[in-house]
Each structure stands twice: as structure tokens, then as C-alpha cells.
Amino acid sequence: MTKIDYEKVGLLVGLEIHQQLDTKSKLFCNCPTLTREDDPHFVFLRQLRPTQSELGEIDPAALFEFQKGRVHIYETYDDTICLVEQDEEPPHPLDSEAVDIALELALLLGSQPVDEIQVMRKLVIDGSNTTGFQRTLVIAFGGTLEVEGKTIPIQTICLEEDAARKIGEENNQIRWRLDRLGIPLIEIATGPAMKNPEEVETVALRLGQILRVTGKVKRGLGTIRQDVNVSIRGGAIIEIKGVQKLNLISNVVEYEVQRQLTLLAIRDELRQRGIKTSKIKSKSHNVTALFKGCKSKVIKGALKRKEGIFALVLPGFANLVGRELQPGRRLGTEFADYARFWGDVKGLFHTDELPKYGITAEEVEKLRTRLKVSQEDAVILVAAKEEQAKEALKAVANRAKEALKGVPVETRGPLQDGTTKFARPRPGAARMYPETDVAPVTITEKRLKAIRKRLPELPEQKLQKFREVFGLSDELAHVMIRSLRIDLFEEIAIKHTEVAVTAAATLESTWRSLDRDGVEVEKIPEEQILRLFDRLAEGKFAKEAIPDIITWLARNSTKTIDDAIQALNLGGITREQLVEIVEKIVKENQGLITERRERALGPLMGLVMKQVRGRVDGKLVSELLNASIRRYITQDS
């Protein structure tokens, strides 16, 4: 695909950043904000019923899930989870520490705190909340973020409870763990002000930095999640929920634009072909008989299970179902998403991709003849139980009708590579109602004053400190300020200012080059990185050894830095021992020195380093060696 001119397509992107707070208690109970990997102590089983919204409507997706008899299994721990998470006790008052952190952030971003916080319930009945709703509250409105000379408007700052963790899903049961449910999440929503993918990533990064300056946010994968709202002119506002990796955001945006552009092109083509919504019938045809003896594994399997093969005709859709919307994802893939969601089938075939997968050209021809369709039409095939297949094909027909309108409004979820898949229909706007079990909280001027007094430094102030106090170069300071490991760096730099520059270089360039080489640096516990710089400051090893140490620690993530020093044989060279080695080398290479004089330093340095690499600072070696050579030259002359 040619490079997209984002300005021309009218790209507008808004971000919603969700960050877990590192508070002592959860948002509505006194349980710790702790996720666990040990076996849960017990489980219980619930069903969630769709309730009517305030307009008397039942969310169709919700009703559908319920009718499917979906059951939720909740895993819990007796000692860290109470009845509140289990929806067996009303919520406790709003956690004030979380409110304080959110207010701090509001003040940092110049947002206007509300006078009185009103807690709301947002209906979410996928099971991720035991109550069937998520408690959420607005803390502040407005504010701005300056990013590279551009002002990004902040819309709202909210607090909400994090959802339960999905552990698994089989048949009609979803397993959730309640440890995460109720951890305070701060949500910052920007206006749709970003106009190209790189800008979105920069803003996300910047928001992440500001969140981290409060020092009260959780770190690690899954503790920060971004929702990205993408729209282009003529397209739709598509919400992509839960992007966990920052460097995926620009891909997500780019692919979404590509998807919307292609969908619009498909729409235009369909219109040109004269296809109307009324031509698309959701009637499915039983074509099982045509596929007796078919070589396709999927079809053979289905027939063996006494299921059927069902077909849907999409008039005029030939060569469009197979059109790629995003790398590896076609219009047919979107059809399959719908078929899976609404019909609970495994997947589908479409004629644009056939003959393939064991289905022969002859079988496709027979299919076309039997359905009396031409080469301009597409046929969708589903192998499943009749009821499921019918639901699936009905959903495909509905999605195909949407293709005539352009981009359907829906919520999508990110895949590994930044492409996205259908997650669920966009929930209605009217799904919020007051949480009457929690009293409103007045935000007093006194409280704001106290928070204003202890506001942390902003990134600009930090930059200055990095340069002037920690001695980082301008370039390194800028790199560090954008780093995900900025907190770690500051902790080290404050403790050992003398190794601050090394720490910055390690946490950025060394880190990245090792990561590129396939060293799983993320596996090393932060604690060990902190200890590493303690030992460096103590002179236990030389900074040249750092890459080896980190590599070793990544491979032995349960071991400590001291284990690493020992295993790599780095410990124990004293200055005296070094002097001895240097003197010995100088003595053994007198001829070379006589010949090359000061220029002998280079080759001799190599010889000494061969013996002491990583155990002592190269600068010291060079100093001692240089002095020794000079002494010899003076003696010699």
C-alpha cells in the first residue's frame, strides 16, 4: 500500500490512557492492590442478566450472551479478596489515596477538579465485573498537554475500578480471577487532536511520563492500557480497546486508517456494481450434500460430527471478500469475526479464497450451480450445527450490508502486530446510572491546596536535573526522560550520582542493543538492576562488564547480582594486583615500548584488558599503563 497522506484523509485520533495506581487499598474496599499467580483458594459461579437501560432497551449483545447460557467462574483468595469483589457486600467509601493521586494529576495537567465527585455505574456485562457494572467517577475536566510545541486538549480525568482478569474460556464458561478487580485505574482522555500515528505515540508516551512522575503508579506489562479512537473523513469513530504496548500504537492507527480507507473503497465499488442492501438476503442454504467426499479437514470433521455445511450468497461481492483490509486480514476475516461472535462457529470459507483448503474447483462450481449464482457473486460457507450456522450466516449478511454503508461502528481489540479484530458492538451511550451505595465526595479547597503544595516535578524540570545534577549529556537526558525506566534511573542516580551517566547509558542503549540481540532483559527484576549499580559504585566490577552481567541475569532471572559477579569471575581485582599485572606486561614488552614509545599504549592496553576485562575500570588500566610506559621511557632515555 502506498504511503497514506494522513492530512488528506482527515485522520483524527483521541487517546484514553488507563493506568493502575499503586495504592494501599482498592478503590472500594480495603483489600490490597495485589495480583497473584498462586492457586486460587476457591471459585464460585455466576450468571449475569442483561438489565434494561434507562430507555427500557436491552443491549442486544448482552442479551445474546445471556441466552447462550454463558457462565462465569470467579477465582478468589481468602486472604486478599473480600466480599466486595465477590459482589456479596456493598462497596466501602471511595479510597481517598486514589482520589488524591488523581487530583495531583489533574493539577499537573491544569485540569479543573469537580466540586463533588459522583460515583457512577457503567454497565459491563461480559463478566469482567462481578456486579455487571464498572464503578467510575469523573475527577476533573479540561486541561492541556504540551507535546513538542503542540497543545493537546485533555477532556476528562476519571477514576475507575479495574476489571477481573480473564484466565481462560472454554465452551460456555469464562474463568476470571478477582485479584485485579477493584484496583484503582486512572483514565485520562484526550480530545481527538492527533493527526498522524507518530504523534499519537508521542502523546501516549508523554502521558505515561506524567503519570509516572506521581510515583504512585504500578509498573510492568498490563498496568497501563491505551484505548485509541481513530476516525477519518467519511469513515467512523472506531474504538480500539486495550493496547498494552506503547510501540504498537502507531501501527494500530496506521492499520486502522488503512482498514477504513479500504472499506470505503469496497463500498464505492459495491455501489458501482449496483448492489443494494435489499439484494443481500440473510437466508442460508443447506449444501451439505454437495460436500460428501470433500477432502477438506474442516468439512470432513463437521460431517463426521453430523453437522451440516451451510451457504450464504453475497451478490456482487466477488473479489471483494478477499480484499485485504490490514496485513493478513481481509473483508472475509471480518465476516468470520462476526460469525464467531454471533454464531459461535469456528470460522468460514468464502469463494474468493477457493479452491483451497482441500475444497476443489469442481466443488466450487457445483456450489455455484446449485445456488444459481454467477462469478460476480461471492458465497460464504460455514460448517457447523444448523442453528449456529444460521446465526453465523445471518451475522455475516448483516456485516455485508454494513459494507454498503462503509465502516460499521464497533469496538475492536488489538492483535499482536497492531492489526485489530472485532470485539463487540459499540455499547449504547445510555448505560450509566448512579452508584447509590457510595456517597458523593466533596473536594475541598483545603485538600487541593495540600496537594498543590507537594506537586512533583514535571518532565521539563526533570530534564534540567538530569543535565545539571546527574551530568547527563543533553541527548542522553532527552532519551532518559522518554524512557520507560525513568523511575529506576532516578532511583539509581539519586543514590549514586557518580554512576548516573553509566546508569542512563545502560538503561537505554545497552538495554536496547541487548534486547535486539534477543536477550530477555525484561525478565530481570528491578531489584537486581538497583543492586547492580550499588556494586558498580562499590567498585566490585568495571562498567565494561555490565552487558555481560545483564545478559547473565536475563538468563538466570531468579539469581542475584552477586551470583552474576561470581559466575562471571568479575570480583576481586585490587589496585595492587592491577599494578602488578601492568608492570609485568610492561616488563615483558620492553622491545615494543622502545620501538613505539607512547604509541605502545594501544597494543599493551589490549594485553592487559585481556586479563582483567570487566573486573576493573578500563580508564584506570589506561592511566596505570600510561604512567608505567612513561616511567620506562624516561628510564630508558
Add this chain to the structure above:
Amino acid sequence: MSDHDSEGYLGVARKSMEKAGVKVGDRVRIETSQSTFEGIIIPRAEIGSDDQHLVVKLDNGYNLGIRVSHIKRLERIAEGAPVKPELPTTSLKTKSGLPWVSILSTGGTIASRVDYHTGAVNPALSAKDLYTVVPELGDLVNIRAEVLFSLLSEDIQPSHWSELAKRVAKHLSESEGVVIAHGTDTLGYTSAALSFALQDLPRPVVLTGAQRSSDRPSSDAALNLTAAVTAASRGPFAEVVVAMHRTPDDTSIALHKGTKVRKCHTSRRDAFQTVNADLLGEVKNGQVHMLAEPSSYHSRDSKRELRLQPKFDPKVALLKSTPGIIGDLLDSLIDRSYHGIVIEGTGLGHAPQSLLPSVERAQEEDIPIVMTSQCIWGRVQMRVYRTGVELVQRGVIPAEDMLSETAFVKLMWVLGQTRNSDDIRSYMLKNIAGEITDSTRRSQFQEKVSE
């Protein structure tokens, strides 16, 4: 401005609304020194809110409290249309072949719905609405619905029991069973009252409630109600029972005997426990399973003639014996000519020496005193220690293994039938509706309090 127009707003907030001519439900624009907001004025919770804030629902769904002193300008953009969500009405078509069940509604959480406009939870849902909200009931039974009261259960009084009993009797003659939707707080009292008022039942009477309001997706209301309807229409028993969650899971609904059931937890779904008896049965996967000995309950028999004895004497008090309690408390009940008193004693059925003179006085004035235990589980035994003996000597009636609440209701009922001291005593000591059992079983304790 009427109270309706200013729902919940008082003082400063109400004044500011009056000045601007703004009512609850109106769409307004509010300018503060910092920002401008547009939204709908929504009612203020009446309890526990101050008079310093206006609450506005913004277009994004969030509510926002704005301090009156921060408001520079308040103006109405549009007059509010009262948002009264109309439930889609389900036609109550009779399905032949399905049994008839009556659903009587008294109020409480099971019959409450959130008013999305105000956020208030209103105990006003009719039984018919319940049927609309739980459509699968239509596959089980034909429903005869009646709204009797819209009361939170703490407001239900003995006179309501009488009325309820009469209505149940009426419905029992034409339905396979009766379901009563009731608030959970005093559900146990009402179930005991009906157990005494409805003698020789031909069919089941099933009370049910909800620990989570029915407006939330996680509500236990629908499952409890469905199970209650299943038990009423298909249960092989003819007893007054309480149908509520058996565990925290949405799998099994316990059927508790009406005189032996108590709310033992403030908030859990399985708050109701059978005390000093075996669980009567459960409803699981749409089937009624009886768990108690067949001899401990009456079987369904539509030919059995119901005896309605709906009279209750409300002048009965339940007094808890506590360390340091003095005779005055008991004396004041005697002074106010209470007709009967239940003392919830300590341990095996004890009260301090300090109460003895007042107990004596009650005996002289022919006021029956019944002794239960605050231990909840176990049987009163007043011959073991001296205090017990002294109380019995002064006419105190030991209530065996009766729950305090059941003994209290029973005394009201007995006093409704007779004021003769000897009759009262013999009625109180006799098992009438399963409230007294002959033996206390090991399994009836631990098994019930733990899961």
C-alpha cells in the same frame, strides 16, 4: 416550587434553582468561574447529601456535583420531559398445559428498580413487571399477579401479615402455589407468621427476595424468583418456605422451612440459613429436590382444607438480655400493658438476677414471658443452672429450639387466638408449624454456617 420539582434539593441549592426558574429534569447551562457545563439537573439523594451542590448529568452519562457558590450563571436551555421508562408490557397470554401460580408482591429489593433518571431505587415494581423482567417465567407457569404493598420489609407490621395471609388463602384456592416477593430484612418473621396463620396448607407458599437489587446484572432476584415459582408450581410439599440462594453460586436455591429460617448475614446471597432443622430442599437446574425427611413436612394435597387463622396481637415485645440489664426495661413493658414478652436470654436461656423481681411482677399480672437463646443455634434448657430454674419457677416458658424471631411471632399469633394463661403456655410449648423439633442433630449446626 413543589417538592417534586426540587426533589432532594434544600437550602442554598434549592434557592439557586428557584431563582433561575430551574426544575429537576430541566436541561441547563451552568457557568462557573472555570468552565461551562451543559446537562440535565437530576434529583439529589435526600439522605446524607448537603445543600451546597447541584447535580448535573452530562451528555457523556457522568453525573457531576457543582458547588452553588462556584456558579456564575445558571440558565435553563430546555424544559425537562419527565423520563419515565415504560417497561415493554408483556401480554399475559394463558398457555394451556402450564400450571397457574400467584405472585404477590409486597416490596423490597426483589421488587425494586432503579429510576435511571433519579438514580433512586424504588420498591415499586409490580409482580407483572417482574414477569416482564424475567420472561422465562412464561415458559414455566401462567401467572396471576397482585401487588399487595410496596413496603420495605422493615416497615411490614403484624397487620400486614394478617392481610397477606388472607390474600394467600384466596389465591391458594385457584393457583397451584403462591409466591410472595418480600424484602429480606424481615422475611423470616413474615414466613413464620404465615406458617402459623395458614394451617393445613394444601399447596406450597414460597417467599422469596433478593440480596442484590434487580436493576443490576448480577442480581439474585431472577434466579430466586424462578426457583420460587418452580417450587410453588411443582414442589411436592405443602409448607410455607423461603427460597433464596443456597451458596454464593448461581446454581442452587435453598428451600427453608418458614419457622426455622433466619437471615444470618447482612449482605451475602446465601444469608438465609435453616437453624435447628434440616434444609427442606433445593431447586437446581429447574428441578425441586427434597432434602429433609418426608415425615418433617406435609405433602402437597389439593384436597386438604386450609384453615386460616390470620389474627396477630401486636402487643408483644422481644427483649435481649444483656450484661448489666436492669428490671426497668421489663417493668416499662409491663407498665405499658404489653400482652406478652419474649426474652432472648444468654446461653441455655438465662437472664441476670436483677430481672427476677420484674419477671415475678409479670407473672402476677398474667403477662406470659417466653425464653429463647441469643446463641441462635441449640435448645433452651432451663433446669441446668439455678438462674434458669428460678426463671421457670416464676412462670417463664422455655421456647425449646425455637428461633427468637419465630417465638416472638408465635406469641403474637397465640395471643391473637387466646388470652388464657394455661392455653398460651400449652400452645407455646406445642409444635404447631415445625417451629419446635424433638431432637437437635449434630449436622444442623456446623454444616449450615460454613459453606
